[in-house]
Each structure stands twice: as structure tokens, then as C-alpha cells.
Amino acid sequence: MPEKKWDRPQGVPEATSERLSLVLRGLRALEAQGVHTVSSFQLAERFGMNPAQIRKDLAQFGEFGVRGVGYRVAALKTKLKELMGLERTRVVVIVGAGNLGQALADSRNFNVDGFKVAALYDIDGRKIGGKSRTGVPILDLATLAATLDDCRADIGVIAVPAEGALEAARLLAGAAVPAILNFAPVSVPAVEGTFVRNVDLTFFLENLSFQLAVRGR
Amino acid sequence: MPEKKWDRPQGVPEATSERLSLVLRGLRALEAQGVHTVSSFQLAERFGMNPAQIRKDLAQFGEFGVRGVGYRVAALKTKLKELMGLERTRVVVIVGAGNLGQALADSRNFNVDGFKVAALYDIDGRKIGGKSRTGVPILDLATLAATLDDCRADIGVIAVPAEGALEAARLLAGAAVPAILNFAPVSVPAVEGTFVRNVDLTFFLENLSFQLAVRGR
Numbered sequence A, B: 001m002p003e004k005k006w007d008r009p010q011g012v013p014e015a016t017s018e019r020l021s022l023v024l025r026g027l028r029a030l031e032a033q034g035v036h037t038v039s040s041f042q043l044a045e046r047f048g049m050n051p052a053q054i055r056k057d058l059a060q061f062g063e064f065g066v067r068g069v070g071y072r073v074a075a076l077k078t079k080l081k082e083l084m085g086l087e088r089t090r091v092v093v094i095v096g097a098g099n100l101g102q103a104l105a106d107s108r109n110f111n112v113d114g115f116k117v118a119a120l121y122d123i124d125g126r127k128i129g130g131k132s133r134t135g136v137p138i139l140d141l142a143t144l145a146a147t148l149d150d151c152r153a154d155i156g157v158i159a160v161p162a163e164g165a166l167e168a169a170r171l172l173a174g175a176a177v178p179a180i181l182n183f184a185p186v187s188v189p190a191v192e193g194t195f196v197r198n199v200d201l202t203f204f205l206e207n208l209s210f211q212l213a214v215r216g217r
Helices: A014-032 A040-046 A051-059 A073-083 A099-106 A141-148 A162-174 A201-214 B014-032 B040-047 B051-059 B073-083 B099-106 B141-148 B162-174 B201-214
Strands: A090-095 A115-122 A138-140 A155-158 A179-182 A195-198 B090-095 B115-122 B138-140 B155-158 B179-182 B195-198
Touching: A014 A040, A014 A051, A014 A073, A014 B201, A040 A051, A073 B201, A090 A099, A090 A141, A090 A162, A090 B201, A099 A115, A099 B099, A115 A141, A115 B201, A138 A141, A141 A162, A155 A162, A155 B201, A162 A179, A179 B201, A195 B201, A201 B014, A201 B073, A201 B090, A201 B115, A201 B155, A201 B179, A201 B195, B014 B040, B014 B051, B014 B073, B040 B051, B090 B099, B090 B141, B090 B162, B099 B115, B115 B141, B138 B141, B141 B162, B155 B162, B162 B179
Parallel strands: A090 A115, A090 A155, A115 A138, A155 A179, A179 A195, B090 B115, B090 B155, B115 B138, B155 B179, B179 B195
Antiparallel strands: none
16 A cells, blocks of 8 residues: 555645635625625624634635625625636536446536536446436546547546546546546545545544544444 | 524534544554554654644543554554544445435445445335445335334435435434434534534535636636
């Protein structure tokens, strides 16, 4: 087993990013309700966050608040989307059209404002040429680099068995996909020029077990 | 849309839990290699962690190190498993035998040391009575409480569409399942007596977009 750094996100801390994702959701909900301005206290209270933390997170990236007014909902939403690179649609491709890949391709979570799943890639001839339930085409993995010439992908998702994960990462990096989200049950090392985020689903189960144990269960 | 707290884990902070999961993985790897003792520096170096952080995380829960020796690998592994409630097998049931539910049931991440996926539950008569690829039985969701009388479940995973998530949570809580891991694209509120962890897969995509944006992509 290769001993290497467990890949921790570099750059923006994940906790900051997650909190800003929550703020963005909050702003979307407020905008939908016709609310024009909001204080960090109101935002924090409605979404169970810490107002000082919200101000601190935002202050790292610029001057967003208006003294005596708080935040202007529409303007902050626009700035936040821009900051997070969500002012344009991020193209997602998924390697692996098995249960997980197809679940992700069809998931509402992967088809929200700002993201579009363009294609699934697989090596199984019985799947290639087909579509997922919601119509995402399943393409031949061997054509990844060639097909991505037309449709530049921002994020490549790895949803293959452990054995295929490194090869999938190599192909995605070779096709100049700048970010990889790996769900395979093996850690993919950082690849030059590509940001890799490994998601270990076991962590969720272990965290729940831990939470139960501290409660004596 | 109900405005409520976004469900943040209470109790053990998730970051602590995740770091201890990493430490546990590290100890397993060291044990497999016949290593008997390790310092927090060695542990940290091999797994890309901060040694002071490892000591601090562990110190919250007891006295694990031996002065001049560091940590005894086997003893620390045993204590850590006990602390995290992993000294026994946690029984997992999954509500929803669609692509996501079946992917999770068959995933290596969900079938590691300490966890066992006992059953999938669904409402689709064409699926009930069948099995996932690795042989996890698919049972009738209507029989959840009754079947869990025999096999006490520790963790209930929700892998249904948004519309079914609250009902799935209600059924799991009604069957006295103490922890819920929700992958449905809607936040499930905390249920009395049950610990709920909502996983929003959009966060991963938003985080990657953010990481790309700070790199000018």
C-alpha cells in the first residue's frame, strides 16, 4: 500500500467553502421570498450559523456588507457566485456508468444551478451508446480526451471500482480536466495540474458510529 | 420551504472524527506492516497530518501515549475503535434500492471492518424480494419496523428521491434506528432520539468550483 499524504483540499478550506455554500443557499431562499436586505445576524439565525463566522468568511474575500443595512441579497448572491466560480455553468463528466455513476448523473444535487452533467463514460460495450434515466449519454471511455475537445469539462467525477480509479484519474488529467472528485474506495493522489478531492464514504459511517458511541449507544 | 437549522453534527466535531478516522486507517496500515510503536510525528508525517493536532484530538479522550515510546499501535487502535464505537459491528440498513442505494449497499466503503449492510428497503414490488449485486436482500419498506425487531440497526441510510426522504426518516426513527445518514437532495430535520447527518453532494461540486475559481479557472 503506497503511503502518501491523505489528500486534503488545498486552497480554500473546505469548512469555509461549505459555509459559503450554506450562505448562498440562504440568499437564494431569501431572494425567492422577495427579501432584499439581510443582516449577518438574520442570515445566521435562519440557517443555524454563527454571524461572526459569516462576516469573517466573507471578509476574507472582500467588502460585502453595507454599514447600517447589512447585506444586499441580490448583490451578495451575485458576488458570492462569482467568487465561487458559479456565475457560469460548470461542466461535469462522470467516469463509470454503474449504479453510483448513474445515480450521480441523475441526482438533483448534480443538476442544480451552476452545474451540468454532460456525459458518463464507461468501458462496457453494453452501456456505451445508451443514456441514464434522465438522458445523460454514456460514451466510450476510450474517447474521453477526443470528446472533451468539444465540450470542455471543469470537473471529472470518478465512480468506478477501486481498480480503475487511478487510470480514470490519469485519463481525466490527460484530457486537461482541472478538478477531480473521486468516490472510488481508494485515495487518488494529487495529479499535476489537477485538483483532486477524495470522498471517503466510510468517514460518514465512522462519524455516525462515533456520535452514537459518545451517547453510549 | 421550511427555514430551519441546517443540520450540523452535534457532539463530536466532524473534523475531529475525520482526523481520528485517518489515524485509525494509519494504525491499521502500520499494524499490517508489523510496526509496534509510533510517535505522533511519524504518524503525522506518513498521513499528511499535523502531529500537535493528533495529540490534541487524542488527548480530549484520554491518555493514549507512553512517554518516550509514543503510541503502541495495537493498543491505540483498540482504544480508538472502542472510542468510536467500532469495536463491534454496526448494522446499516438502506432505504431506497435505486441506483444510489444499491451502489452504497455494494460499495467497499460500506462493507469495511466494523460495518455490515444488512438490508435494502424499497416500495417497488419489482425490486422487493430481490438482492443487490453483492447479495444484500431488498425488503418491503412497509416491513421496516417489523424486520428490525430481529436485526437491530445502528445506522439508517436514506437513498430515496427528495419526496420520500422525510417519510423514510420518520420510518427509521419509528423503528428506533439511532442514526440517520441522508443522501436525498433535501435536508432532513433532526428527529427526537435520532442523530441525523445530511450529506449534500452539491457541496462537493461547489467546493471544487471554488477551488478552481481561486486558481483563475
